[in-house]
Amino acid sequence: MQDDSMLDHGAIDHSDANSTEALRHRMRHSAAHVMADAVLRIFPEAKMGIGPPTQDGFYYDFDVSRPFTPEDLEEIEALMRETISARQPFLREEISRGEAVELFADQPYKLEIISDLPDETTLSIYRHGGFVDLCQGPHVDGTADIQAVKLLNIAGAYWRGDEHRPMLQRIYGTAWESRDALDDFLNRLEEAERRDHRTLGRQLGLYSIHEEIGPGLIVWHPKGGVVRSLVEDYWRDIHYRHDYSIVYSPHIGRAQLWQTSGHLAHYRESMYAPLEVDEQEYFLKPMNCPFHIMVYRSALRSYRELPMRIAELGTVYRYERSGVLHGLMRVRGFTQDDAHIFCLPEQVEEEVGGVLDLTFELLDAFGFSDYSIFLSTRPDSYAGEPEMWDHATESLRRALEQRSLKYDIDEGGGAFYGPKVDIKIQDALGREWQCTTVQFDFNLPERFDLTFMDAEGGRSRPYMVHRAILGSLERFLGVLIEHYAGAFPLWLAPTQAMVIPIADRHQEYAESVKTKLESEGFRAEVDGRSERMNLKIRNAQLQKVPYMLVVGDREQEDGAVAVRTREGGNLGAMPLDDLLARLAEELE
RNA sequence: GCCGGUGUAGCUCAGUGGCAGAGCAGCGGUUUCGUAAACCGCAGGUCAAGGGUUCGACUCCCUUCACCGGCUCCA
Numbered sequence: 004m005q006d007d008s009m010l011d012h013g014a015i016d017h018s019d020a021n022s023t024e025a026l027r028h029r030m031r032h033s034a035a036h037v038m039a040d041a042v043l044r045i046f047p048e049a050k051m052g053i054g055p056p057t058q059d060g061f062y063y064d065f066d067v068s069r070p071f072t073p074e075d076l077e078e079i080e081a082l083m084r085e086t087i088s089a090r091q092p093f094l095r096e097e098i099s100r101g102e103a104v105e106l107f108a109d110q111p112y113k114l115e116i117i118s119d120l121p122d123e124t125t126l127s128i129y130r131h132g133g134f135v136d137l138c139q140g141p142h143v144d145g146t147a148d149i150q151a152v153k154l155l156n157i158a159g160a161y162w163r164g165d166e167h168r169p170m171l172q173r174i175y176g177t178a179w180e181s182r183d184a185l186d187d188f189l190n191r192l193e194e195a196e197r198r199d200h201r202t203l204g205r206q207l208g209l210y211s212i213h214e215e216i217g218p219g220l221i222v223w224h225p226k227g228g229v230v231r232s233l234v235e236d237y238w239r240d241i242h243y244r245h246d247y248s249i250v251y252s253p254h255i256g257r258a259q260l261w262q263t264s265g266h267l268a269h270y271r272e273s274m275y276a277p278l279e280v281d282e283q284e285y286f287l288k289p290m291n292c293p294f295h296i297m298v299y300r301s302a303l304r305s306y307r308e309l310p311m312r313i314a315e316l317g318t319v320y321r322y323e324r325s326g327v328l329h330g331l332m333r334v335r336g337f338t339q340d341d342a343h344i345f346c347l348p349e350q351v352e353e354e355v356g357g358v359l360d361l362t363f364e365l366l367d368a369f370g371f372s373d374y375s376i377f378l379s380t381r382p383d384s385y386a387g388e389p390e391m392w393d394h395a396t397e398s399l400r401r402a403l404e405q406r407s408l409k410y411d412i413d414e415g416g417g418a419f420y421g422p423k424v425d426i427k428i429q430d431a432l433g434r435e436w437q438c439t440t441v442q443f444d445f446n447l448p449e450r451f452d453l454t455f456m457d458a459e460g461g462r463s464r465p466y467m468v469h470r471a472i473l474g475s476l477e478r479f480l481g482v483l484i485e486h487y488a489g490a491f492p493l494w495l496a497p498t499q500a501m502v503i504p505i506a507d508r509h510q511e512y513a514e515s516v517k518t519k520l521e522s523e524g525f526r527a528e529v530d531g532r533s534e535r536m537n538l539k540i541r542n543a544q545l546q547k548v549p550y551m552l553v554v555g556d557r558e559q560e561d562g563a564v565a566v567r568t569r570e571g572g573n574l575g576a577m578p579l580d581d582l583l584a585r586l587a588e589e590l591e
Numbered sequence: 592g593c594c595g596g597u598g599u600a601g602c603u604c605a606g607u608g609g610c611a612g613a614g615c616a617g618c619g620g621u622u623u624c625g626u627a628a629a630c631c632g633c634a635g636g637u638c639a640a641g642g643g644u645u646c647g648a649c650u651c652c653c654u655u656c657a658c659c660g661g662c663u664c665c666a
Contacts (some may be wrong), residue, residue, distance in 0.1 A: 325663085469666095
């Protein structure tokens with residue numbers, strides 16, 4: 004579900020060689036060369052992998068005798084600065100395959116790249132100083148054109164992204180057209196860290212993860228529980244409005260079920276080990292599909308009943324590899340906002356369109372307007388008939404285009420059981436997380452032999468569409484926390500108003516304000532500690548409470564509250580009724 | 592799972608082959624205050640777990656677990 008290929012999305016437009024993006028692209032590519040040059044001077048035995056520019060910088064992979072250390076990075080960066088000061092030009096040369104093989108004789112990874120290039124490819128190299136690299140370019144004119152550069156971190160990375168090939172040492176760096184642009188970028192990184200849902204989750208008391216419970220398993224705290232249940236309430240409401248039926252299903256099912264579904268054959272390594280009960284094996288469910296299929300199969304279905312939309316906030320467990328877990332974004336136990344739509348072939352397009360409309364209504368309600376959409380088509384090996392694939396893929400395409408949505412096509416990237424549309428939302432660091440997915444399934448209806456009575460009195464097989472809109476509640480809330488930097492809009496805020504009595508004698512009035520707010524349906528608390536008002540304001544501010552209501556002698560006398568908003572504005576005193584009206588209006 | 596890094600109080604982090612430290616939070620007291628941190632005091636630890644080296648290990652070594660940055664995976 005995670006998209007790790009963010010490098011691929013930063014597609015650079017080379018058409019305008021003078022655009023800032025094109026300049027950065029050349030500069031970063033050049034910085035990668037300068038870095039490789041420095042690495043080779045310190046580690047002459049290093050074997051070079053590849054060193055491309057990325058969306059925000061560049062990296063280069065090396066096979067070295069020992070992993071890099073932070074001290075190495077400093078030394079490498081110092082050498083890079085020397086190269087930049089030396090104002091060496093980048094020189095392009097085109098060479099023959101034979102010359103290239105000779106030139107890179109002691110660089111096995113380069114040789115592999117050369118041998119994999121089609122024969123007709125023109126090989127080019129770029130030189131600066133004493134360094135040479137196989138490279139298409141383009142580059143900046145000279146090393147002096149690299150204005151601001153900084154090495155960021157060290158990581159392991161498999162050669163050619165293949166976990167069966169050697170693991171190389173990767174150095175990430177960034178380069179910008181000015182010192183200011185670099186500083187802006189570094190500030191953005193810091194800001195992203197402040198928005199990290201893992202930090203905010205602790206600071207705001209939303210959720211926690213415990214070694215005692217197990218990795219990737221979330222406990223929601225009271226405040227996070229409020230946010231989650233508000234999201235769920237809204238979700239249920241909107242699903243009923245869109246004619247979904249909401250069901251509940253168990254967390255475990257017998258081996259036979261997963262045998263039929265094919266999960267034991269194809270998904271077992273992601274499933275928790277079975278439990279044995281009465282000499283029967285039960286598995287924790289990694290997916291909800293088989294259960295919803297059982298709902299469908301519980302009666303003989305008529306074409307008149309279709310489309311049938313079965314939805315559930317279904318909690319699933321998947322044994323994710325230990326290295327991939329990440330806060331709320333990638334966990335082992337999570338609740339999908341899952342639904343399965345069973346429909347007639349001629350209903351497919353409208354159903355897909357309906358899901359998209361529902362998706363954008365939901366995402367819009369949570370303030371998301373930036374996302375990327377991917378249409379994934381038939382892979383090499385697949386289930387079902389090509390005509391069905393074409394029909395389904397076309398229906399997805401038309402639904403997207405009717406709504407004028409921009410999307411990328413992931414050719415051959417569909418699941419083996421059907422084409423799909425995925426929608427990804429970015430986190431604070433610009434990493435994309437798949438939330439929405441709409442997937443056709445040509446596999447399970449066969450495996451479970453799903454049918455309905457058609458108008459001619461025969462039995463036909465329904466189309467089946469899986470879909471999740473939020474994806475999982477865990478991931479969605481993670482993205483939501485980062486999206487709002489923890490400052491949830493009023494309707495989602497765990498505490499909407501904090502009543503702050505100035506002195507102990509205002510306690511009773513503060514409680515009455517709270518009671519009044521609660522009777523009007525708002526979530527309010529009183530900070531009744533014997534502390535100074537300033538401290539209570541600070542705490543409420545840090546907890547990102549939207550409204551702080553200060554009450555002292557004056558307010559008590561007038562039946563008023565002094566209103567301060569989270570955004571820092573002191574709105575002054577106003578009658579309590581005015582505040583209630585204001586809050587109600589904001590919730591509209 | 593793989594490469595690298597990190598685990599010290601609830602949180603953020605110092606520290607050292609020879610008695611375990613700070614700030615914040617917590618608790619007790621004083622203060623009753625007008626828009627982002629009052630003051631005094633107290634308590635808080637199997638230094639992730641297990642094993643080894645050593646007269647002595649939180650510190651050095653090994654194993655395991657968890658987390659962090661990547662990679663891979665993601666029916």
